[in-house]
Amino acid sequence: MVSTEKIYQYIRENKGKGGDLYQYLRHKLKHRKQLPFLRRGLRRGRKPISLRPEIVLTNEEFGYFEVD
Structure with a gap:
């Protein structure tokens, strides 16, 4: 048996592809x-934390802080 949610998902996919259902x-x-939790990891134009400058790790310069 096909659920109503599956039917609506199919119709939405069809509409996205230019269909007329x-x-x-x-x-x-x-x-x-x-x-929001489905968009996780889609941050465009941002550097990963592994590429941050070394000065951040040494805490020698004011202005960088971490929040846990």
């Missing part, structure tokens, strides 16, 4: 907000 729904597809 969503037009036949009784209720329009609402925009689904992406959950």
Whole structure:
């Protein structure tokens, strides 16, 4: 048995690929907000912590701090 959630997932994928199945729904597809934990690791333009400067590790310069 196919769940309703799977059907709606298929219709959303079809709409994303340019399909028109969503037009036949009784209720329009609402925009689904992406959950923050699903976006984890997608930080664009940021350096990984392993590439930080050596001066940060020595704590010789003011302005760098870590929060645990």
